Amino acid sequence: MDFNYTPEEKKFRKQVQIWLDANRPRGTRKRAPGTSMGDDQEWRRLVEWHRKLHGAGWVGLSWPKEYGGRGATLMEQIIFNQELGKRKLSPGCNVLGVMMAGPAIMHWGTEEQKHQHLQKILAGDEIWCEGLSEPGSGSDLASLQCRAVPDGDDFLVNGQKVWTTLAHRSHWIQLFVRTDSEASKHNGLSCLLVDMKSPGITVRPLRQITGESEFNEIFFEDVRVPKSNLLGPLNSGWQVLITTLMHERAGISELGSERLIDHLIELARKTQRNGEPATKDSYVRQQLAQFAIEVQARKLNGLRSLTKRLKGAPPGPEGSIGKLCTTELTKRMAKFAVELAGPHALVEGDSPFALDGGRWLTSILHAPSLTIAGGTSEVNRNIVGERILGLPK
Ligand SMILES: Cc1cc2nc3c(=O)[nH]c(=O)nc-3n(C[C@H](O)[C@H](O)[C@H](O)COP(=O)(O)OP(=O)(O)OC[C@H]3O[C@@H](n4cnc5c(N)ncnc54)[C@H](O)[C@@H]3O)c2cc1C
Numbered sequence: 001m002d003f004n005y006t007p008e009e010k011k012f013r014k015q016v017q018i019w020l021d022a023n024r025p026r027g028t029r030k031r032a033p034g035t036s037m038g039d040d041q042e043w044r045r046l047v048e049w050h051r052k053l054h055g056a057g058w059v060g061l062s063w064p065k066e067y068g069g070r071g072a073t074l075m076e077q078i079i080f081n082q083e084l085g086k087r088k089l090s091p092g093c094n095v096l097g098v099m100m101a102g103p104a105i106m107h108w109g110t111e112e113q114k115h116q117h118l119q120k121i122l123a124g125d126e127i128w129c130e131g132l133s134e135p136g137s138g139s140d141l142a143s144l145q146c147r148a149v150p151d152g153d154d155f156l157v158n159g160q161k162v163w164t165t166l167a168h169r170s171h172w173i174q175l176f177v178r179t180d181s182e183a184s185k186h187n188g189l190s191c192l193l194v195d196m197k198s199p200g201i202t203v204r205p206l207r208q209i210t211g212e213s214e215f216n217e218i219f220f221e222d223v224r225v226p227k228s229n230l231l232g233p234l235n236s237g238w239q240v241l242i243t244t245l246m247h248e249r250a251g252i253s254e255l256g257s258e259r260l261i262d263h264l265i266e267l268a269r270k271t272q273r274n275g276e277p278a279t280k281d282s283y284v285r286q287q288l289a290q291f292a293i294e295v296q297a298r299k300l301n302g303l304r305s306l307t308k309r310l311k312g313a314p315p316g317p318e319g320s321i322g323k324l325c326t327t328e329l330t331k332r333m334a335k336f337a338v339e340l341a342g343p344h345a346l347v348e349g350d351s352p353f354a355l356d357g358g359r360w361l362t363s364i365l366h367a368p369s370l371t372i373a374g375g376t377s378e379v380n381r382n383i384v385g386e387r388i389l390g391l392p393k
Contacts, residue, residue: 003303005079012076016083019056024087025049039212043093043169050092050124059091060098060122067106068119074309085259096166097121097128101174104244105193108232113193117172131161131175131194131218132241138163139379141176141241142185146220148177148192150227155179155192157200157223165373167203167216170196174244175225180235189237193229200224210365245375246315260333260363261295264288264340267355271340278340291333298325317387320380327370328377334360334367 005013025045053059062077063069072080084091091098102121105113120126137144146159157177167173173194180188196203200223205213232240265288268278278284305318337360338345349358371377385391 005075009075009079013079013083016058016080019058020083020087020089023052023056024089046090046093047124049090050094053092054123059094059124060102063102063106063118063122067102067114068122074306078306088259092124093169094121094124094127096130097126097172100130100244101128101172104174104191104240105231107243108191108240110228112228113231117193126172127166127170128172128174129164129167129170129196130244131164131167131173133163134160135162139376142189142238144176144178144189146175146177147181148179148190148225151224153228154224154226155230157192157194157220157225159220161218161220163206163215163373164203164218165215167196167218168205168213172196173218174231176237176241179237183235186238188235189241190234191231191237191240192225193231194223194225198223198225208365208369210362243314246317246319258295258299260330261288261291263356264291264333264337267337267340267360271342271344271355273340284340287336291329291336294325294329298322298329301325317383320375320383321388323374324377324380324384327367331367331371334364338364 025048050059057070058080060067060069061072061080062074063071065071070076081091098121102118105117105121109117117126121128131146132141132144134144134146146157146161148155148157150156155177157175159177161167161175164173173196175192175194177190177192178188179190182188194201200221202219202221203216204219205216207213208215265279268284268288271278273281273284279288302322305316305322308318309315341355341360344353344355345360345364347354347358348361351358354361375383386393
């Protein structure tokens with residue numbers, strides 16, 4: 001493994017830095033990054049930022065040129081993500097479209113489906129959401145019950161989805177449905193691309209502990225979906241689902257524990273412990289050092305899977321290691337912020353007693369959700385045990 005960047009990659013990084021510094025949105029953010037898609041004003045800012053990124057060709061950097069991307073290398077995509085992360089900037093408003101639905105359509109879609117959706121996904125003209133979980137099916141997705149029955153040129157869809165991030169903003173949903181009830185549970189699923197404006201769809205936002213509504217429940221009542229919107233072969237939805245989730249886990253594992261350690265160190269510098277700056281306290285120093293070690297170990301492990309992907313392999317089960325370690329570490333770090341900041345961590349937004357504009361409260365409330373979204377920690381431990389370590393089920 002070579003840790004050095006090539007001269008071309010360094011030049012590319014410089015190019016990214018110059019563009020981001022010249023074009024980044026001005027003004028302060030009160031919320032922690034990635035937690036504000038439920039807020040209307042923040043959403044409009046995200047859409048605007050997305051359009052600016054897209055206009056300059058920074059969205060879907062590594063997507064092939066024929067689908068509207070830049071055909072950049074994976075390394076360039078990662079450099080771009082790193083520079084975004086350093087500036088606490090969002091990749092835009094269509095995270096699930098670019099990270100999951102788009103790659104799934106590229107892999108499984110017909111030429112018509114690719115032509116119809118991919119460019120619009122990158123432009124942010126089609127916002128996408130992911131319809132997997134149901135009230136009775138989360139970790140065990142193969143048991144899902146939302147049903148699609150053939151009816152002429154269409155499927156007729158009936159059932160319910162839940163926890164659907166961004167459904168209230170979305171134009172399309174990548175929907176997983178049961179199309180064969182007789183087959184074994186993994187073999188009776190299919191994936192449909194569904195227009196959210198179709199008659200019979202009701203979206204109800206759910207209120208989260210952060211006070212925002214980023215995810216929803218969706219009800220489908222006799223919703224007509226053209227058969228041409230089937231993604232992948234009939235009853236092969238499980239394979240489509242695996243492709244989609246691998247991209248999601250790889251994406252979540254790239255999210256920011258590196259940034260959080262910097263924020264924690266800043267926080268320790270400005271808080272007091274036993275009458276002295278917290279950074280002088282040996283317990284605090286040990287904790288910060290332990291977090292820094294784990295962040296570094298996680299980064300090196302991430303580089304190992306990156307090497308595999310640079311050799312042309314798709315995201316594999318090792319994405320589960322990254323997802324598990326990053327989200328559990330982020331949760332512990334957010335909890336430690338409460339120890340450092342004390343009751344100040346729990347003060348909201350504009351109060352003079354709030355630290356860092358109240359961002360810690362949102363971080364603390366938001367952090368546990370990432371250990372559930374995209375597969376819980378327990379489920380990812382099972383994947384690591386069974387599929388990577390080869391342990392018995
Ligand atoms: C922020 C957020 C965003 C989300 N966005 C979406 C979205 O856009 N689209 C979507 O479809 N879903 C979404 N989800 C739902 C998410 O995928 C599910 O919550 C998750 O898969 C767990 O399913 P569940 O909630 O039904 O819990 P369950 O599956 O009922 O699990 C309950 C508990 O049992 C444990 N458990 C279950 N099975 C096992 C096992 N085999 N071994 C050990 N322990 C086990 C779990 O770890 C968990 O602790 C989102 C969730 C969150 C938190």
